[in-house]
Amino acid sequence: MNSTQHVSTSQEDEIDLVALWQTAWSHKTLIAITTAICTGIAIVLALTATPIFRAIVVVTPVKDTGMGGEGGLSGDLGGLASLAGIGLGETGAKLENQAILVSRGLVEEFVKSKDVFPIFTAAAQPQPSLWIAVEKFRHAVLDIEEDKLKGTTTITMDWPDPHVAARWANGFVALANNLVRQRAIRDSTREIAYLNEQLQKTNELEVRKGMYNLIEAQTKTLMLANGRDEYAYTVVDPAVVADVRVSPRRTLMALSGVVIGLFIGTFIAWLRDKTARHKRSTQH
Numbered sequence: 001m002n003s004t005q006h007v008s009t010s011q012e013d014e015i016d017l018v019a020l021w022q023t024a025w026s027h028k029t030l031i032a033i034t035t036a037i038c039t040g041i042a043i044v045l046a047l048t049a050t051p052i053f054r055a056i057v058v059v060t061p062v063k064d065t066g067m068g069g070e071g072g073l074s075g076d077l078g079g080l081a082s083l084a085g086i087g088l089g090e091t092g093a094k095l096e097n098q099a100i101l102v103s104r105g106l107v108e109e110f111v112k113s114k115d116v117f118p119i120f121t122a123a124a125q126p127q128p129s130l131w132i133a134v135e136k137f138r139h140a141v142l143d144i145e146e147d148k149l150k151g152t153t154t155i156t157m158d159w160p161d162p163h164v165a166a167r168w169a170n171g172f173v174a175l176a177n178n179l180v181r182q183r184a185i186r187d188s189t190r191e192i193a194y195l196n197e198q199l200q201k202t203n204e205l206e207v208r209k210g211m212y213n214l215i216e217a218q219t220k221t222l223m224l225a226n227g228r229d230e231y232a233y234t235v236v237d238p239a240v241v242a243d244v245r246v247s248p249r250r251t252l253m254a255l256s257g258v259v260i261g262l263f264i265g266t267f268i269a270w271l272r273d274k275t276a277r278h279k280r281s282t283q284h
Helices: 003-026 028-048 075-084 089-101 104-111 130-140 162-199 205-227 250-283
Strands: 053-061 142-147 152-159 233-237
Touching: 003 028, 003 250, 028 250, 053 089, 053 162, 089 104, 089 162, 104 130, 104 162, 152 162, 162 205, 162 233
Parallel strands: none
Antiparallel strands: 053 152, 053 233, 142 152
16 A cells, blocks of 8 residues: 555545544534433433442461371372371361361351341342352352462351441351361261271271371361361451442443443444435435
8 A cells, every 4th residue: 555545535524534533523412411321321220229348358378287197108008098088288278178168058057047148138029049059149249269379268148238248258267167177077077986986997007006196186286176166277367347339330320421421422423324314215
């Protein structure tokens, strides 16, 4: 493309912009009315939209859950530990606890509690099933994000009542800790009983010594689980009642109404002008 063609294209673009401006100016009343209507609708929607508040809890995995002593087992003793369900190790326990925190099962246990299900489904008609309520809660209220670099997990609750949002966020972490803690108590109790049973069946000194070590480790886990509420997750930053909503963003909605109104008004003006020119050309 030569310089003459570049100049021609530039002139055509300038003429088109000038023509568009002239069209818009000639229909300024139409554009103003359209913009006012769209802005009014946006303002009404912004003012009538349900305000949503956000509560945030930040947690980290507990450094010691009492399961750090069984990871190096080998030979017959390692097989015995595996048979008893022992040998998960500290790293494995943390991975399992993280999986529980983001699991659907935990959300279901939380949603079906007396503090959540009646409030969450109060406005729904007909009342949804537990499965539907859990899915809606996971997608509309709850958000869980893990920062592997920092080693933290952020639990977020969005709800119209800031007090409820904060209570739910803190309660969700408390429930997760309690479920993991109860599982640890149940498993350790079962494993100690199994090991004591096996002690009665062997007289080999090394094996008995290893079993005593396993029993000691499981007893430590049992003691920690019974004595510590924050058994799996330490709350670094608990949820507080928010004073500022996260949505709707009323100013942004109003500005969006202005932009949309200008666009629609200009498009209608351009369409009317084009239609009028087409009719005049067909008449001649």
